Amino acid sequence: MASTLEKFIHSLDLRALPRVLQIQSGIYGQGSVYETFGNECSLSTEEVIKVIGFKINKLIASICENNEVSQFSAKVELPLNFPGLYKVVADKTPYVSIEEIATKVSIGPTRFGHPRFYSAEDIKLANFTIKHDEQITFTSVEEVHGTMAVNCVVVRNNRPHSFTLPLSQEGEFYECEDDQIYTLKEIAEWKIPKCRNRIVKLSNSLHMRGSSSPLPENFDGCLILMPVYEVQAVMKFRKDIVHILSDLDVEVKDVTDCYDISSFLQPFSLEDIFERTSKEFPMVVEIMEGPSGSQKPYNLLSTGKEIVIYKKYQAARVLASEMRSDSCKRRYLIPMNYKGKFKRRPREFPTAYDLEIARSEKEHLHVVATKAFTSPHKELFSVSVGDQFLVQQRQTSEVLYEGRKKLVDVLACEQILSDSYKKVLLPMYMEGGFVEVIHDKKQYHLSEICKEFHLPFNVKVSVRDLSIEKDVLAAAPGLQFEEEITDSYLLISSASSPVESWEIPVYRLNMLVHLLNKDVQTVEPPATRTTVEEVSEEEYYMLRRYENLTLHPPPRPPKKPTAPPPTFAVPKEGVSDVLHAPKNFYIDTTKKLFLDQAADVLELQVSCQNDLVHREINDMTEKATLVETTATEGLARNYEAEEKEEEEHDYTYIDENIIENIRKVFHDTSIRNEYTLSKGRRDI
Known part of the structure; x- marks a missing residue:
């Protein structure tokens, strides 16, 4: 039975892929598929395609009040990389079975794919009773003893209890409130149920470079997101992946059951390759769709090139930030x-x-x-x-x-x-x-x-690392190593000239390949080259936010006594931007806070800095700059030094004379502040 492409996508379960479709009718041009603005947009009648995946391409957002769309509200188109962080508003419409949840909600191996629901009624299992209103985390869908079921977890007394619920389980299930914050891309990939819209609330806006925002100025309300999907498909006589928007006015018919699906090329993502057993490596693949980038190893991954994948493994990385204000x-x-x-x-x-x-x-x-x-x-x-x-x-x-x-x-x-x-x-x-x-x-x-x-x-x-052509770390004024990140990697090399191998991340690189029936000449990979990966600010916060969620955070220090202790009479102005950060956002506690100080205090600081510029350390003359910084209660000092590049790359160390000078400066500053304030009161 024929249906529109959009209706077919909305009714399709990802687990049922791939599916073979035959084009029935619609707006199309003669010939096969042609491309406009980067998307395939025209298909001929009787054309046969194999759908291998689909994803949200863009979002149509409607501004809403009280979680409802106003008839006068305008609709705006938002790309998935639109800046900002959003909180998901829980869907008030219940799901009537576990099967409906598994069909419409994304459930996957990552933390994003672990939705939480609660039941309006108690659920009695063989040796376990789930209480009503108890949060149930759905972790994966699999076949258990011949029956499809969802693996679930509930936490009681800080201890997780695992169990399974069959897809046939009926009831009244509601989505739990979600206190996390997400980017639009994360929401599009994991948090928009099939056949349902998603209401989100802007939690934190990020600066949008180079263009104006389609949202109203100072907008802090809710948006109703309606997805437009992009279908990924393979055609009979093409090696590349074609992309078709779901809102294309085309009717299709599912002919999977009466078609030889093996006659199409089978594309695999890096995640698919990583899920293969270790015995299947090494393997030779051809890239059907590669990432962009001219630097190695990304220039090895262009469409049409052949690469050898030697093995899969987990590898450690250190997440580092430049030390600059x-x-x-x-x-x-x-x-x-x-x-x-x-x-x-x-x-x-x-x-x-x-x-x-x-x-x-x-x-x-x-x-x-x-x-x-x-x-x-x-x-x-x-x-x-x-x-x-x-x-x-x-x-x-x-x-x-x-x-x-x-x-x-x-x-x-x-x-x-x-x-x-x-x-x-x-x-x-x-x-x-x-x-x-x-x-x-x-x-x-x-x-x-x-x-x-x-x-x-x-x-x-x-x-610096001499094996890297341009070591970007060597040019940094200083680095802060923040934490270790463990991630999944594949070890690859060029199939034509395997003189060196490279590690590529599985979950941070969008790539599609297909397997080639070729033998690998050398099973042992060549020497592995070092790759320092630069991450964007958004990726950085996502890594910090989700890396250690499974670990218990260290206990916070106890709060101050109710009676505030007396402090020195230092001007107290400004408020730290840390206090205004989103609840779940990582905050760099070493960020310098520049507050406005009285003119006489600044004068004294400058004179103090000039006295401390040149010092003799270990018989080597180094030029040190005393960097101004303050804390919320008074003057603070940052002892970063910008040293000359000597043969031994030595650094400036704090000696006793500098420390005594700091103590004296602070003492003189306090006296001078008190004198200035008292003089000001007398003048008034």
Whole structure:
């Protein structure tokens, strides 16, 4: 029976692919398929195509009020890369069976493909009862004892309980509220049910470069998203993939049951290749649709080229960001086989809790305070700017709080005095500021840093990787290693000239290939070249947001006592942009906050910087720039140094004279501020 292409796509289950369609009637041109604006748009009657997949190509958005579309609301077309982060509004329309959920909702292996529902009634299984309103996470669909079922998980008392629900299970199932934030591309791929629209609310807008937004200015309401699909198909006498928009006015008929489907080429995605058994590798494939890019290895992956895929595996990467204060910060995924070397740079710690996380048994963490803190308890230490500490360990201490003795978590440290050490206790909730003092001049490989130190960790390339034609890391002023990312990779080389092999990511590279019946000449892959992958800001936040969701986050430090402690009389202006960040967004705690200060304070800072510009370190003259930075309660200092490139690539280290100077500057600044303020009051 014939139907429109759009109706066929809306009724099609992805698990039923591939399907063979015959074109019945519609708007078409003579001949086979021709291309306009990058999309196949015309098909001849009786043409036979094999549909291998479909995906959302674009979204038609309607502005809505109270989750309803106004008859006067305009519709706008949004590309999938439209900037912004969105929250998904739970669908209030119930699903009447597990089969309807499995058919209409995307369920897959990634975290995006784990939708959550609750039942209006209790569901009694053989040895398990699911309570009504209990959140059920759907993880995968598979055949169990000859019956199609959905694998599910419920969490009780922080423990997951797994079970299966058959597709025949009926009931009244509702979508759970989702507190995560997503890009439009993620919503299009995972969060739009078949035959249903999706309501989303703008959570955070991102700057759209080079074009104006089709949404109203300062828009913060809801959008109803209606998808337009793109059909991926294979034709009898073509090796490439054709793309057909679902809104094309064409009628089709499903002829899969009476057609030899093997007469078409069978394309595979990288995910399909990765799911094959290890015994099937190595294999030779021809690229049917490759990614864009002129740099290696992407220039090996152009359409029509043949490559050898040697093996599949999981590999570790380190996610790194450039240490710079402007908006041009670049992000990288660095492989463990990177052959360059790094030297340490000072880390910054906003709280005493961060010091506890960063401390190591191998060496004493030596820090200098960049922000004052007055303890509300006489048993705990009050910190002045310039105080130096050696961090020891976390422990508990008894303090007097509102007339009662109370145990609180503290960080034991040794304060470094001019000729001795003094044991002090810092409250864990202390909102201070510290910068690390580096004594270590050793050069480290990436694997050594990941093994010996806690991330995040600050470094600079001291010896670049000579195996890379252009080592982009060597040009960075400094790098912060943020965390290790484990991802799936395939090892490939060119089939015509296999002189080197490359690792390509499975889930971050859109590619289609088909298998060739060719023998691989050399089973062992050639030497693997290093590839440093630059990621966009959006990809970076997605990696940070989803990498460690399965791990329990570290406990937060306890809150301050209700009575706020007294602080130094330093001008307190501006509000950190950290406070206005989205709830689930990763925030870089080392970001510098530039606040407006009184003119006389700035004058004093500049004069102090000029005094500290030239210093003699280890018999080598290096030019150091003292970078201005402040924290929310007062003056903070950032000791990044832009050194000359000497043969040993040495760095500027903080010495005792600089620390004493900082303490003196802060003391003089406080006195001068108090004098200025009192003088201003007298003038008034």
